[in-house]
Amino acid sequence: MIDLSTDNRVAIEARCRTLGWLGTNETIKALAPAGEGNMNRTLRVTTDQRTLVLKQSVPFVAKYPQIAAPADRIVVENRFYDAVKNDGPLSMRMPARIGFDADNRLLALEHVGSAGDFLHLYDGGFSDVQGRGYFTGLVYWLWRLHAHQGVDVAAFENREMRALNHQHIFVIPLMPANGAAIAPGLEEAAARFAADEALSNIAAQLGDIYLGKASHKSRACLLHGDYYPGSWLHHDRLGVMVIDPEFAFFGPAEFDVGVMLAHLTFSGFSQQDLMGTLRSYVTPPGFDYNLAIRFAAIEIIRRLLGIAQLPLKANAEQRITWLNTARMMIG
Ligand SMILES: Nc1ncnc2c1ncn2[C@@H]1O[C@H](COP(=O)(O)OP(=O)(O)OP(=O)(O)O)[C@@H](O)[C@H]1O
Ligand SMILES: [Mg+2]
Structure with a gap:
């Protein structure tokens, strides 16, 4: 499974390109933590064209690796995006989903806003x-x-x-x-x-x-x-x-x-x-x-x-x- 960390840019870029999440000429300029999450690995990916978010579930709490956590939680999260995708009032208030990589338990979302959470x-x-x-x-x-x-x-x-x-x-x-x-x-x-x-x-x-x-x-x-x-x-x-x-x-x-x-x-x-x-x-x-x-x-x-x-x-x-x-x- 790919390691979703800020120092793994080359592998992350290659995987995103294979998945069609990045255009052929699009390159990653910066990787940074997306926010203050605990459970999962989340990265803000800045390319030369836009910003996206990658979120990965690991079989433990990302911030406290000694605590086990259900590995497939991102699968449920992805299903939720599926379940609401044809309901405009619901999906318009969620980030657009760019894709899901089941092998790497990796969800790609549009990066929304600039002022963080509530x-x-x-x-x-x-x-x-x-x-x-x-x-x-x-x-x-x-x-x-x-x-x-x-x-x-x-x-x-x-x-x-x-x-x-x-x-x-x-x-x-x-x-x-x-x-x-x-x-x-x-x-x-x-x-x-x-x-x-x-x-x-x-x-x-x-x-x-x-x-x-x-x-x-x-x-x-x-x-x-x-x-x-x-x-x-x-x-x-x-x-x-x-x-x-x-x-x-x-x-x-x-x-x-x-x-x-x-x-x-x-x-x-x-x-x-x-x-x-x-x-x-x-x-x-x-x-x-x-x-x-x-x-x-x-x-x-x-x-x-x-x-x-x-x-x-x-x-x-x-x-x-x-x-x-x-x-x-x-x-
Ligand atoms: N699509 C997005 N656009 C912009 N920022 C985002 C996006 N998704 C996540 N973030 C940022 O990353 C943070 C962590 O994301 P998220 O809450 O999905 O992760 P988590 O690991 O499930 O967190 P928690 O442990 O709090 O449940 C968010 O609070 C937010 O600041
Ligand atoms: Mg969470």
Whole structure:
């Protein structure tokens, strides 16, 4: 398998040319990290004619090679691009796909935007009018996805990625002394949550729904699976684009909605803002608001007490307020 690293330009250029991803006279001028990702290898490739992104999955977490990870996650990501390619409103808000090289687990995408992702939301939120426009686009994209028909369900089992995420969302955050680098001042709250049996029981039920072991009332649909500001990119013309569907699966829409709501909470949205947001989301049949709120709550908890921490600016007091609110949301 080709090594997707900045010092392997000659081999990468040769492979891209063989695959028809580069024109005969097109040459690579520079290779650089595409962004701040953890899971995969991602490179920004500047040629003498344009810029593209190469993304490769390896059988471990690219940033932490000692941690194993499902090797075929890029295959699922590629399938997602396939599944939405004929749906204009969905595909127009994702980078154009240049190609997929199954042998090298390599996906080539158009490079979009120049201003990076939306993780800055945690440091100010959608405060300006333009920001609200971005947000409408994101909610519209999500309901279009959840309404998307004709999906090959078996192609989106994504078992191994779901098993990995299940541990990180529903199990590890509520384990005592779980080794997570939680913010100083949250120790007491972490211990209190770990000792809360009712909470653990509900987390286990939600985890079963996530894994498809327990049913949900809503019509199952294709989910993005990781719908948070790290998967949203600024785009000069469209405002916002969506990337990184490697956790996609066929399941409850409430999961994507809940995750989004959790991250809008971290971005400073008030309860009223959140309700306003949901008004522009057209729910799939049987959509259960309580389930979405519970998924939102567990996402809040796991981002504060689990391994996958966020670049939040909030102090301990604010974090404890969020945790207590999440506990109330769980019911
Ligand atoms: N098509 C693209 N255009 C521009 N930048 C991109 C594109 N795809 C990825 N990037 C940049 O590379 C970063 C990592 O990409 P991506 O999120 O797909 O990788 P990942 O390894 O799955 O990351 P994570 O570990 O956060 O899930 C993005 O945050 C973004 O900054
Ligand atoms: Mg990812």
